[in-house]
Amino acid sequence: MTRPTARVLALLELLQTGGTHTVGELAGRLGVDERTVRRYITHLTDLDIPIRSLRGRYGGYQLAPGYRMPPLMLTDDEAVAVLLGLLTSRNGSTVAHAVDSATAKLRRVLPARLTTRLEALIHTAEFTAADHPEVTVATAVLLRVAEATREHRTLAITYTDRNGRHSERTVHPYGLVAHSDRWYLTGRDSRSDEVRQFRLDRITTATVLSETFTPPEEFEPSAHLLAALATTPYRHEVSVRVQGTAAQIRSLIPEAIATLHDINSSRTDPEPWVRVRIQAEQLEWIPPLLAGLNRPFVIEHPAELNDAVRALANRLTAAADGRTESPR
Known part of the structure; x- marks a missing residue:
């Protein structure tokens, strides 16, 4: 609990004891100056807590008669x-x-x-999940986007893309999705007339307009988001054929990383195969992913991925042989 928050709540406790409390008395009890006490009083009144300010020699602050924070009745x-x-x-x-x-x-x-x-x-209690950089979403933006999504109303936003470019957009919001510690808005973008994904932490302003729309039937925002993340263009476009069914491969590769496509079996090879397509900025993490599948695979492109797989195989062989360096 942050110290300012603790002091504001301590101030509320002091006022709940009853009577009138002078600014000097409250400042002394809280260990702050009188100006800070007045600022804390403002915080409490902003929360609709009825605090009276009394002027004069015996003036100060007091809670409205009969008011007291009720206990929160939870099991x-x-x-x-x-x-x-x-x-x-x-x-x-x-x-x-x-x-x-x-x-x-x-x-x-x-x-x-x-x-x-x-x-x-x-x-x-301790938590093993790694700390993530704080991604701040303005509360007003989150609530307005939710309101527009629920009421099927057009949303005007100011947006900054991943390259730092600013733009004004109007969007038909289809759904809100929380994924990997980030909030996403999925909806039809007026500029491209396509369904797009917008990160809420990149939305500076959001205004709910009076215009309404009808969302497409059976639209699944989370499924659309994961598919969009998996196909976002990056430096390398990877295509690999893997032996197995889509269900078997999907249990090992999340939807946000890759798209899967069934390949028809042939007479010479009746086993099912799946084409795995991945967009990647770097290739180093893909060979361990393929090795973890523990299934036969064929790299279609790019050619650099073959070298990366050989490098991983050499390192694993060197480790198994007790060598500290991989063979040239």
């Missing part, structure tokens, strides 16, 4: 589910300080018995 299972959701999302696409603030509020409003047990979970 043990519900409280743990909410808390774990907050803790595990801290390194994802959610803004970290918002997670800290929400966690602090949850701890403050739960009954004492639950709070004590959740404190133990907070201080003992």
